[in-house]
Every structure is written in structure tokens, then in C-alpha cells.
Amino acid sequence: MFLLGLTGSIGMGKSTTAKMFQELGCAVWDADAAVHRLYSKNGLAVEPFSKVFPESFVNGEVSRPALKQIIQSDPSALKRIETIVHPLVAKDRADFLADVKSDIVVLDIPLLFETGGDAAMDATACVFVDDETQEARVLERGTMTRDQFLAIKAKQMPAAEKCAKSTYVIQTDTLEHATSQVQKVVSTIRSQLNA
Ligand SMILES: CC(C)(COP(=O)(O)OP(=O)(O)OC[C@H]1O[C@@H](n2cnc3c(N)ncnc32)[C@H](O)[C@@H]1O)[C@@H](O)C(=O)NCCC(=O)NCCS
């Protein structure tokens, strides 16, 4: 099993690119989706958040708008949120890897390099688009204010640095261009596996 870590700065196209890998028969695990499961009703993060951040506990779930308010008024809260969430995400991933059957497994992890997760990968791929397109795409989603976007971006390793550390860089300027680069990465890895 070949582990490919897929990363990139906020809104640069990780999820969209992960789907392209999935369409080529790769198994995909998505760290952000794991966080969604953990925050939802009966998710494993609900109880610890209800104790540490009672304001975030809304209708039996961890509320993302409430968390964003908390981080906005106290930027140090993100570190405390990560301390609760990251070990639970690690367990979700270990459970997934214990069961998966596929030649290539793509792990979509926004903080791959920031958390040292790249050390456990056979190769890494970074999605990339220019800063203006990134900002326009994130703000178009309407889930974050510009200040919230800039605060998250400031927490992340600069995009150019992530790309320099990666085995592959995937430009996400158009869907067609990204698809052809994903096809090349998959065929390169498959030919290595079959060599
Ligand atoms: C800050 C929160 C509330 C924002 O929620 P929202 O639904 O608006 O955004 P979403 O979760 O889709 O994240 C969007 C992007 O923000 C970036 N991001 C999220 N958390 C972090 C973080 N702790 N540090 C740096 N970037 C982050 C990632 O690129 C991510 O893909 C949420 O991301 C969160 O609870 N983050 C803490 C958990 C975490 O560290 N997740 C990262 C993957 S393990």
C-alpha cells in the first residue's frame, strides 16, 4: 500500500483534487471530513468540547460558527481546540488504514507538514493556486469572513514552502489541468509499484 499525503493551503483545492484521485481507484481519507464526524451528534469531540468550550456546544453538536467566534475573540483558543481534536483525528485515520484495501491511499491533510505527518508518507503532493484565486475561492464559499480566512492562512506554512517540500505539485488553475496532473502522479506511482 502506497501512502500519498495530499496537502495545500486553505481553499487551494485539496478536496476537489482528492476526488480526482478517488476516480482513478485510489482510496481517500480526508482529515477535515474526520473533524466533521467528530463534531457531529455522537461524535467523539462533542463531550470534551462541551466541557472545555461550553459556548461551542449547540444542539448536541460542536458548532463551527461558535468556534470561529471563540477563535476570533481569543486567537490562542485554536491551539486548545487542536489539542482536543488532533489525537481524535489520528485515531480516525488509524482505524481507516487498518481496514483499507487499495494500491494507493491518499491522505488529504491540510496540516500535513505543520504537524510532521509527512514523515509517515511514501510521497507527498501539494495543490497550488495563486493567492488572489485562493482568496476569491474561499470568500465565494461564504463560510468565512476575510479576517477569519487571513487568520487561518497565517497559521499555515506558506504555500510556496509546502510545495518546495512536496514530491509533486498540482496546479489547480483549471479542473482539466489538475485532472491531467493527477493522472500523471497516479501512473508514476503505479509504475513504481509494478517495477
Ligand atoms: C477553525 C474551524 C472552526 C473552521 O471551520 P470551517 O467549517 O469554517 O472550515 P473547515 O473546517 O472546512 O476548514 C477549512 C480549512 O481551514 C484550514 N484549517 C482548519 N483548521 C486549521 C488549523 N487548526 N490550523 C490551520 N489551518 C486550519 C484548513 O486548510 C481547512 O481545510 C475548523 O476548521 C476547526 O475546528 N479547526 C480545528 C481542527 C483542525 O485543526 N482541523 C484541521 C485538520 S485536522
Ligand SMILES: Nc1ncnc2c1ncn2[C@@H]1O[C@H](COP(=O)(O)OP(=O)(O)OP(=O)(O)O)[C@@H](O)[C@H]1O
Ligand atoms: N482545479 C481546479 N480548477 C478550478 N477550480 C477549482 C479547482 N480545484 C478546486 N477548485 C475550486 O476551488 C474551491 C476550493 O476547492 P476545495 O474545496 O477543493 O479546496 P480545499 O483545499 O479542500 O479547501 P479547504 O482548505 O478550505 O478545505 C472550490 O470552489 C473548488 O470548486
